[in-house]
Amino acid sequence: MIMRMVFGLSVLSGFLAWGLVAGLYGWPALASLPPKAALMALMAPHMFRYVGLSFLVPGVVSDDLPAAFARPAAWGDMIAALLAIVAMVWLAADGPGAVIAVWVFNIWGTLDLLHAMVQGPRHLNAAGPGALGAAFYIPTFLVPGLLIGHALIFWLLL
Numbered sequence: 462m463i464m465r466m467v468f469g470l471s472v473l474s475g476f477l478a479w480g481l482v483a484g485l486y487g488w489p490a491l492a493s494l495p496p497k498a499a500l501m502a503l504m505a506p507h508m509f510r511y512v513g514l515s516f517l518v519p520g521v522v523s524d525d526l527p528a529a530f531a532r533p534a535a536w537g538d539m540i541a542a543l544l545a546i547v548a549m550v551w552l553a554a555d556g557p558g559a560v561i562a563v564w565v566f567n568i569w570g571t572l573d574l575l576h577a578m579v580q581g582p583r584h585l586n587a588a589g590p591g592a593l594g595a596a597f598y599i600p601t602f603l604v605p606g607l608l609i610g611h612a613l614i615f616w617l618l619l
Contacts, residue, residue, distance in 0.1 A: 464589055464590050464591055465589065465590060467590075468590035468597070468600075468601065471597075471601035471602075472600060472601050472604075472605065474601075475601050475602055475604070475605035475606070476605040476608075476609070478605075479605045479606040479609045480605075480609060482606075483609050483610075483613065487613070488613065491503065491613070491617075496617055497552060499617055500552060500563055500614060500617055500618075501549060501552060501553065503610050503613050503614050503617070504545050504548060504549050504552075504563070504566065504610075504614065505545075505549070506606070506607065506610060507541060507542065507545035507566070507570055507607065507610065508542055508545045508546050508549065509542065510538040510539070510541045510542040510545070510570070510607070511538065511539055511542045512538070512599065512603070513534055513535050513537070513538025513539065513542075513599060514535045514536075514538070514539055515535075515595070515596050515599070516530075516531040516532075516534050516535040516593075516596055516599075517531055517532070517535045520594075521594055521595045521596055522592065522593055522594040522595070522596050523588070523591065523592040523593070523594050525588040525589075525591075525592040526585075526588060526592040526593060526594070527584040527585070527587075527588060527592075529580075529584050530577070530580055530581055530583075530584035530585065533576065533577070533580070534573075534577040534580075534581075537569075537573035537576065537577065538573065540569065540573070541566065541569055541570040541573050544562075544565060544566035544569055544570065545566050545570065547562055547566070548562040548563045548565070548566040560618070563614070563618065564618060567611055567614045567615060567618065570607070570611055571608070571611040571615075574604055574607060574608050574611070575608075577600070577604070578600070578604065581600060
C-alpha cells in the first residue's frame with residue numbers, strides 16, 4: 462500500500478513540477494520563438510522516447526512486470542520516438558506536409574502515454590509499482606513532462 466502511495470505521489474509531483482517549469486520558463490521562452498522553432502524545441506525530448514524500451518530489459522524491470530503492459534508501452538514509445546525524428550527532420554527541411562507529420566507524431570505520442578497511464582495501474586495491480594524497477598522514473602519523471610510537452614504542441618498547432 463505504501464509503495465502505491467509513493468508511486469501516485471511521485472506521478473502527481475511530476476505533473477506539478479513540470480507544470481511549473483513549463484509555465485514559468487518553457488512557455489515564456491517558446492512564445493518568443495517562431496512557431497517552427499518552438500515546435501522543434503518541444504519535439505526534441507520525444508526523440509529520446511526509445512528509453513521506453515527499458516520496459517523490456519530484465520534487470521532494469523522486475524520479471525514480475527506484466528508483458529501485457531511492458532510490450533505496448535515499450536514499442537509505443539519507440540514508435541513515438543521515430544515519429545518525432547521524422548517530424549523534426551521534415552519540419553527542419555520545410556518539407557511539404559511537415560505540419561501533418563507533427564500532428565501524426567503528437568496524436569500518436571499523446572495516445573501512447575495516455576494508454577500506458579490507463580493500462581499501467583490495471584496491469585501493475587498484482588505486481589505493484591516495484592515491478593517497474595529502475596524504470597520507475599519513466600512514469601514518475603518523464604511521462605508528466607512529455608504529456609505537458611504534447612499539450613503545448615497541440616496549443617501551438619491550433
